[in-house]
Amino acid sequence: MLELRPNCECCDRDLPPGSRDAMICTFECTFCAGCAADVLGGTCPNCSGELVRRPVRPPAALARHPAATARTFNPDCRRKLTA
Numbered sequence: 001m002l003e004l005r006p007n008c009e010c011c012d013r014d015l016p017p018g019s020r021d022a023m024i025c026t027f028e029c030t031f032c033a034g035c036a037a038d039v040l041g042g043t044c045p046n047c048s049g050e051l052v053r054r055p056v057r058p059p060a061a062l063a064r065h066p067a068a069t070a071r072t073f074n075p076d077c078r079r080k081l082t083a
Helices: 033-039 059-064 077-082
Strands: 022-024 030-032
Touching (some): 030 033
16 A cells, blocks of 8 residues: 655655645655656656656545655755766
């Protein structure tokens, strides 16, 4: 089950569970659509995987399986792509 992480790891923007602007890789690293496209070029800076839109969990399922609350923020995410 996806964690539905609450924020962009690159800019720390809030990404609530219903957000259609959340992008993830296969390891669930989470970024906003802006960072994913404009900063990261569609590639996860952590694993080099493809970033795709995170699915939205239906409200009934979200009530039974809530989103994660732990935030991950790495302001140096841009540097990983050039390292």
